[in-house]
Amino acid sequence: MTCEIDWAEDHYDMAMADSDLVRAIAVLARAQQDAVWDRTRAHNRLRSHLREYHPAILEAFADKRERLLAGEARAILTIAPTPAEAARLTRSRLRGAVTRAGRQRRIEAETDRLFEVLRQDRLRQPALVERAMGRQTLALLAQLDAVCRAYEDLARDTEELFLQHPDAEIITSFPGLALLTGARILAEIGDDRTRFDTARDLKAYA
Template sequence: MPMRFWAGLDWGVYHHDLAVTDDAGNPVVQLRVTNDLHGLNAALNALREVRRNRRSIPIAIETGRGLMVAGLRQAGQTVVVLNPTRVANYRNRWSAQPKKSDRQDALLLANILRVDGHVQPVQPQPSVHAQAVQEMARAHRRTVQSATLTSQRLRSLLHSYFPAAVTAWAGYDGGITRREARVILSAAPTPTQAARLTPTKLRALLVGGGRIRLVAAQADRLHALFTTRQLRQPVELEETMGQIALTLLHQLDTHLAIGEQQLAQLQELFDRHPHAEVYRSFPGMGTVLAARMLGELGDDLSRFPDPRSLRSFCAAVPITWASGTATKISHRRKVNPVLATIGYRWAFSALTRSQGVRDLYDHRRGCGDGHAAALRRVYARLLNCLHHCLRHATVYDEDAAFPATADEG
């Protein structure tokens, strides 16, 4: 039987450490390569010197992103992505004294493949299109989070010197993030400047902010609110806070504009994917949620051989710990946070768009489940349906998903 070899790559920003071991765990190759084309060629040549058919040597690494990983995959090399937490647990297994170095970590990764490579999860192979959807969905999510954080900072600042600006749009969708609110606050970021705005000027700003209906009534309401006597900061401090508010407003405008642009690009990318029709057919599944789920799950159908594996990956089932007569069921915490958030929002949105989902939710609440637990049950059922629809290339069917509800109807 020919000798087998395993490789480990400890990645870095500027360079990577490569190690190759044989069947006995002896290091055959240990070298450092740069994070560029020259480094990729050096790594491939080192593997080729060990075995002519270098593609038969799997490489373990702790990340699936980066140019080096992309280059290895394009060269036909098998790349096995290991969870960093699991790798850290192996470190104590190989040494009584915990120690760490890039050179030893590369050797550790290779030995993990050598000893326990058969129990490592199957590596998904998503298409380039699915990876593009994932990148855009994650970028859009980060932009939305940045806009939310900036709006919260702006609201907190306004509360400290200009509370009337917060209460002016408190009962409207978006609050101070509304376009008309941002336009008016940009023109008058302090109480002094806002009190000088005439109803005519306010009407012009409201129209410039996109308001069409009840412009005069809204202008009169804002004028009365801004001219009402309130607690004030010292003049110099108020002006400084107004300048800071202007900076936050400009940041918020930028985040919102980028978010709209990324949303359009995300919709265009998602609509061109073959699985888009399947995702869109589910109740409560909008474009953003569908694109994020497609990006996180990928389009490699062999990744989840059965519905249970999909439910576990999406945090739709709890963790069971059984030992002897003791059994403990706990919440699954080490999960993809994006999928966990999608599950809650998807199940909640589906309550008003599917009678079967509503009946299942009400049934679980009647059995004693709380709101979140009942939504998790709904999420698990929807994932079962999603797994079936993707496997058979068919769209969601309410009658097939909830036959009891269909019979009663």
């Protein structure tokens, strides 16, 4: 317990030696990382729920890198949270959904693909149960949309603040470090030039 208190005090002292800009970047970078985890949890809850009654939407986006995080998936769930509603979607409404989600290429091909997937016959829950599960989907979707907005807003704010720091160009010159990851690195190592005497010291801290 004593060791934990000593470490916390040392960590606090180290943070206080950093500039106000770095401390502000650390606040945003850590909040954005929390938003990443929140988004993952919200996505997994929605996916688990959809497995119980709406497998078509999962199949439709199974090959997409973002899966249910994709704007198109969320746009379609908004207007068709149940298999019955999804099967009634016209090509026109599907085209509108994928366009609103930001798709700019292969719109017709994607519309046709989704139209076929969502109309395939599958086992269904009783109609009353399905409608209730659809209402739950909309609630879970609202939570996912909220954390996605927080994720995007915090990422943008973190990057903008990071770019104001004179070390930003140096940090992002390292392979694999972009603005957001660079901001996280700076948040953890700080900008106190007296903190690490050698590269070995920095490596040990990392």
